[in-house]
Amino acid sequence: MRTRIEDGAFSHKAGTRTGVMVNGGGAQGKTETVCEAVAAFEDEWLALHQQINPDAMPGTRDLHAPVAYVRCPVKATPISTCQRILDFYGEDYKGMRLEDLVRTVNAAIIDHATKALVIDDITRLKLHREADQDVLDLIREMMSMPVTLILVGVGIPTSALLRDGRRDPVTKQWVFPPVRDRGRSPNAHAATQHERRFELIDLDPFGYDTPEQIAAWTAHLRGLEDCLRLLNDPDGMLTAGDMPEYLFRRTNGVVGLLEKLIQTGCRHAIEAKAEHLTIDLLQRCTVSPTDLPDLDAESGEQPCIPEVPASKKRKRPGRNSVFDDAGPAAGIAGSA
Structure with a gap:
């Protein structure tokens, strides 16, 4: 992830920057891991430029924010997604249409010299709604901005964000099968746009086998x-x-x-x-x-919580009855 961010930060080309998708289970520590990595990059980037925005316009003093972090709304729309991003920068977006919001997001990213944009809980996009598909198109458009996108979510490979793939056990990379030419879609290769623009990495839970x-x-x-x-x-x-x-x-x-x-x-x-x-x-x-x-x-963000294991009850040792006196009644019964 640091490699992708640094490659994009030092690149001055106007092309699309390769993003990163971080996949893992609920409460797996994805957000903490991503924030730790981008915070380390931000510290190094600020130290490299003496805490000053190197691209700031002379005579102005813009907030220097090398990293931006937002969470995807539960029921996202392109408008609400843009508003979440602008809230991070403290921008005023009252009365703006979608086109104005997208333009303002682009300007905010450039003005604040943002090099990495983290969008958490991206798998809240179910893509069975038209609004969710529009948000995905918006994210694709953001990749043309001078910023590296980092998308974090639960179950990304099984969501509609990417086609179904398999994880290579040797390289630990996700491999996606080639797109078939036959199908109902007039553009069979449209589904590969995100696969070619993002590197998918997994954050697995701890094991206890080896x-x-x-x-x-x-x-x-x-x-x-x-x-x-x-x-x-x-x-x-x-x-x-x-x-x-x-x-x-x-x-x-x-x-x-x-x-x-x-x-x-x-x-x-x-x-x-x-x-x-x-x-x-x-x-x-x-x-x-x-x-x-x-x-x-x-x-699917909440993990499966194991039940509390039953406590092992200690077996009370049996009482030694060797020296017990059976009493006279037992002797009478035995003689009879």
Whole structure:
């Protein structure tokens, strides 16, 4: 992603810039990962130009915004999408028609020297509505602007944004079959426009099958453990014993669910004055869809939340009855 942004930022040609589509499950950390990458690019770009817009018109002082971030509306239209982008820049768009909005978006991107435009939750476009198809056409038109588009969504390969493809297990790239000449569409190659203009990358959840996957999951838990501020938080609170495996079973390796579970557990630990996380304490903590209110369930953004595993009940040892006295009644019954 950084490579695509930098290639587009240093290019002065008027051609279409190759974008990036980031695909992954709900609460998988796609937004955080993308924002971390574009924030690092923004810091380097601002330092390179001494915090000043290198393309600003003499005598003016424009806001220098190398990176812009917006979220796709739940029921998007070209007008609402343009308004979301202009809201980021603080532009006034009252009374503007669609043509004026598109022109203002183009001017805002150029005036603020924006090199990367992130559109999150792009799979809210279902494309069974005419308005959604118009938004997709608008995004295609934005690619002619001097900015690199980064689209983030859930289930992009299975959405109508791209044709169905397969993931190459060796190169980890998505491969799309050639377009057949026969079909009802008068332009059979129109479906390939986004495939040729975007590189699709996946952000998978953590695994727990191989030593490498377990090491990566444990390293993530160690980093999370260092951020906790509980009073009784010795090293290994999240990484020792059965805790890594337990946390994986509770979250399926989804970082968003892990964050909510640890957050809830810390709250219980503070209220109980334990100031320490244990499996028994986390057994009393649950994560529900209401803990993820910013994710649209209809768009598949909410992940599947595993059920709380049943606690293993300890089997009480049997009582030793060797020295029990059966009493006189037992002796009378035996003699009879």
